[in-house]
Amino acid sequence: xxxxxxxxxxxxxxxxxxxxxxxxxxxxxxxxxxxxxxxxxxxxxxxxxxxxxxxxxxxxxxxxxxxxxxxxxxxxxxxxxxxxxxxxxxxxxxxxxxxxxxxxxxxxxxxxxxxxxxxxxxxxxxxxxxxxxxxxxxxxxxxxxxxxxxxxxxxxxxxxxxxxxxxxxxxxxxxxxxxxxxxxxxxxxxxxxxxxxxxxxxxxxxxxxxxxxxxxxxxxxxxxxxxxxxxxxxxxxxxxxxxxxxxxxxxxxxxxxxxxxxxxxxxxxxxxxxxxxxxxxxxxxxxxxxxxxxxxxxxxxxxxxxxxxxx
Amino acid sequence: xxxxxxxxxxxxxxxxxxxxxxxxxxxxxxxxxxxxxxxxxxxxxxxxxxxxxxxxxxxxxxxxxxxxxxxxxxxxxxxxxxxxxxxxxxxxxxxxxxxxxxxxxxxxxxxxxxxxxxxxxxxxxxxxxxxxxxxxxxxxxxxxxxxxxxxxxxxxxxxxxxxxxxxxxxxxxxxxxxxxxxxxxxxxxxxxxxxxxxxxxxxxxxxxxxxxxxxxxxxxxxxxxxxxxxxxxxxxxxxxxxxxxxxxxxxxxxxxxxxxxxxxxxxxxxxxxxxxxxxxxxxxxxxxxxxxxxxxxxxxxxxxxxxxxxxxxxxxxxxxxxxxxxxxxxxxxxxxxxxxxxxxxxxxxxxxxxxxxxxxxxxxxxxxxxxxxxxxxxxxxxxxxxxxxxxxxxxxxxxxxxxxxxxxxxxxxxxxxxxxxxxxxxxxxxxxxxxxxxxxxxxxxxxxxxxxxxxxxxxx
Numbered sequence: 001x002x003x004x005x006x007x008x009x010x011x012x013x014x015x016x017x018x019x020x021x022x023x024x025x026x027x028x029x030x031x032x033x034x035x036x037x038x039x040x041x042x043x044x045x046x047x048x049x050x051x052x053x054x055x056x057x058x059x060x061x062x063x064x065x066x067x068x069x070x071x072x073x074x075x076x077x078x079x080x081x082x083x084x085x086x087x088x089x090x091x092x093x094x095x096x097x098x099x100x101x102x103x104x105x106x107x108x109x110x111x112x113x114x115x116x117x118x119x120x121x122x123x124x125x126x127x128x129x130x131x132x133x134x135x136x137x138x139x140x141x142x143x144x145x146x147x148x149x150x151x152x153x154x155x156x157x158x159x160x161x162x163x164x165x166x167x168x169x170x171x172x173x174x175x176x177x178x179x180x181x182x183x184x185x186x187x188x189x190x191x192x193x194x195x196x197x198x199x200x201x202x203x204x205x206x207x208x209x210x211x212x213x214x215x216x217x218x219x220x221x222x223x224x225x226x227x228x229x230x231x232x233x234x235x236x237x238x239x240x241x242x243x244x245x246x247x248x249x250x251x252x253x254x255x256x257x258x259x260x261x262x263x264x265x266x267x268x269x270x271x272x273x274x275x276x277x278x279x280x281x282x283x284x285x286x287x288x289x290x291x292x293x294x295x296x297x298x299x300x301x302x303x304x305x306x307x308x309x310x311x
Numbered sequence: 312x313x314x315x316x317x318x319x320x321x322x323x324x325x326x327x328x329x330x331x332x333x334x335x336x337x338x339x340x341x342x343x344x345x346x347x348x349x350x351x352x353x354x355x356x357x358x359x360x361x362x363x364x365x366x367x368x369x370x371x372x373x374x375x376x377x378x379x380x381x382x383x384x385x386x387x388x389x390x391x392x393x394x395x396x397x398x399x400x401x402x403x404x405x406x407x408x409x410x411x412x413x414x415x416x417x418x419x420x421x422x423x424x425x426x427x428x429x430x431x432x433x434x435x436x437x438x439x440x441x442x443x444x445x446x447x448x449x450x451x452x453x454x455x456x457x458x459x460x461x462x463x464x465x466x467x468x469x470x471x472x473x474x475x476x477x478x479x480x481x482x483x484x485x486x487x488x489x490x491x492x493x494x495x496x497x498x499x500x501x502x503x504x505x506x507x508x509x510x511x512x513x514x515x516x517x518x519x520x521x522x523x524x525x526x527x528x529x530x531x532x533x534x535x536x537x538x539x540x541x542x543x544x545x546x547x548x549x550x551x552x553x554x555x556x557x558x559x560x561x562x563x564x565x566x567x568x569x570x571x572x573x574x575x576x577x578x579x580x581x582x583x584x585x586x587x588x589x590x591x592x593x594x595x596x597x598x599x600x601x602x603x604x605x606x607x608x609x610x611x612x613x614x615x616x617x618x619x620x621x622x623x624x625x626x627x628x629x630x631x632x633x634x635x636x637x638x639x640x641x642x643x644x645x646x647x648x649x650x651x652x653x654x655x656x657x658x659x660x661x662x663x664x665x666x667x668x669x670x671x672x673x674x675x676x677x678x679x680x681x682x683x684x685x686x687x688x689x690x691x692x693x694x695x696x697x698x699x700x701x702x703x704x705x706x707x708x709x710x711x712x713x714x715x716x717x718x719x720x721x722x723x724x725x726x727x728x729x730x731x732x733x734x735x736x737x738x739x740x741x742x743x744x745x746x747x748x749x750x751x752x753x754x755x756x757x758x759x760x761x762x763x764x765x766x767x768x769x770x771x
Contacts, residue, residue: 065440066442150601260543277412
């Protein structure tokens with residue numbers, strides 16, 4: 001680039017080839033980070049994207065893993081007309097509804113109580129959070145003993161206070177409640193911690209102003225705390241439902257792939273496992289997986305609209 | 312400065328990739344047992360040949376201590392050393408997998424050609440896929456090999472249909488034996504003053520004795536139960552055996568397009584009604600596999616246990632000091648002396664094995680006395696060969712092993728072809744529905760029949 005100075009002499013500005021421009025430096029830096037991203041990106045492609053596409057392809061085939069034949073939409077038809085599948089949908093929603101309906105309010109109440117005590121908050125946080133740290137598989141095995149018809153702590157306690165006992169996992173009507181109890185016990189620690197985080201973020205000035213206006217503790221809780229928790233409740237609702245609709249581990253431990261007794265605790269995930277991995281019906285399992293995906297998608301969309309949660 | 316930082320980042324990245332590459336790459340110089348391939352192997356007929364052998368269950372490569380008996384057991388290394396010394400130049404590598412999810416893991420392995428020899432309980436499904444080698448040509452051409460070495464019915468039990476064949480053929484050799492039988496506690500029988508079960512008990516005999524031993528034990532004062540059976544996972548097989556005991560059957564056929572179910576037969580209905588009656592003499596919880604926690608302990612409170620297996624019974628009984636207290640009777644047999652679920656594991660050769668001759672050598676070796684004795688004495692498994700009856704280790708546990716060998720020679724063969732397919736789960740769920748009062752016995756088996764037939768129709 002040439003410029004004329006005040007003496008009428010032409011100034012020539014040349015760019016040394018060895019000098020890096022800011023633009024090229026930025027390009028290089030970006031390139032470096034792309035290289036860092038590459039291994040995880042390849043992993044995502046291989047272990048997430050490919051299985052999703054392959055599963056979709058399989059859903060149109062009758063396949064036992066090695067021998068395949070194209071059957072179009074027949075797998076979807078079989079699953080959608082299967083009473084067993086709709087029974088698993090019912091079980092999944094039943095267990096999920098009561099888990100969420102019980103855990104979120106109960107967890108919020110516990111969180112409020114913990115938040116209101118002056119000493120020992122950390123102790124209570126740890127104690128209540130411990131179940132959530134425990135593996136759900138291990139917890140399910142322990143709950144088999146807790147809810148044992150003859151030796152279980154639950155029946156012992158019920159008997160001690162004069163209430164009728166149950167055979168729990170040996171009765172289709174109570175087996176679901178056994179799973180709900182386990183799910184509530186396991187999830188409540190998480191709910192408490194999330195609620196506590198929100199509770200501690202509510203401005204103290206609001207409570208001070210309410211006190212000056214003469215609001216009681218209950219009124220403060222009802223009209224300041226709860227409205228300020230709406231975002232947290234929405235988050236717990238959405239994540240809780242997604243987790244509930246994917247439920248598999250604990251029902252597999254408690255009732256096997258066919259959700260004993262009499263398929264009373266078989267969930268959609270267990271149905272997929274039963275047809276795919278015990279019966280070599282990978283096409284049906286894949287079709288059921290996509291139907292489950294659509295159910296979760298629709299239900300989550302409804303939840304988002306109902307809770308007015310911003311993503 | 313930034314350029315220097317960038318160079319360091321690149322170096323760090325290169326280091327991470329190198330570590331990952333080295334860590335994740337297969338090591339051709341090491342077996343799956345972690346031991347290095349014997350590069351100094353003696354040159355011989357098998358020079359440079361390697362076979363990979365997949366095994367399922369509680370096998371250990373190294374010596375270990377048994378958690379039940381407390382005794383030190385030898386690892387598979389001794390078997391590997393023995394085979395390699397008999398076949399100079401050959402190398403054996405073991406791939407051990409747990410029982411959990413073995414079917415899908417085997418499917419994945421055989422699809423990707425991971426091993427040459429497989430332990431394969433679900434042989435019928437795999438033979439139909441054409442992924443395992445038919446063994447008749449090897450058996451016929453090998454003068455050193457005789458099928459008479461196996462316990463009666465073991466070879467027939469594992470016969471399967473190939474992808475294009477109409478007749479059952481040999482695709483696997485019996486490797487691990489297994490059986491189902493009725494076990495009982497002689498001490499409880501003595502305390503109640505009840506005569507022991509006969510060698511081949513009938514349903515009426517079991518009913519009568521189970522009734523007599525339910526209630527307060529006249530000697531200990533403890534609550535006793537006359538009978539227990541698992542009401543969930545294996546209940547379909549318990550019911551099928553009851554039908555067999557009445558000269559009924561589960562149905563007929565082996566290929567899917569030939570199968571016919573008899574789930575709603577009169578024998579199945581009366582079998583399920585019998586189970587409902589027996590439930591009254593059992594502890595609560597058998598539908599969820601509960602109530603039998605004291606079995607095989609000195610505090611046992613159950614007299615008769617239906618549908619038991621040797622792996623969970625024999626060595627466990629001896630480990631608890633109950634070897635003489637526990638006894639075994641046969642499952643219900645039909646008028647021809649046949650009945651009970653055929654179980655165990657055969658070994659098979661992968662169709663795409665590159666060292667089939669060596670694989671065959673391994674299969675012969677695995678069914679020889681050397682390996683079968685190792686399985687019995689070191690790996691808590693049941694042998695599949697008749698020679699077991701001559702071993703000293705067998706003599707020590709003879710009172711439980713004799714009836715087990717009898718049970719292994721008289722099951723229903725070939726293995727129920729639907730044993731790991733949807734009809735099994737349909738029937739299991741309906742047995743559970745009956746046991747939990749959801750349906751009557753008649754309604755339950757009729758529903759199982761209809762659903763199984765619908766499934767079969769859609770499958771074919």
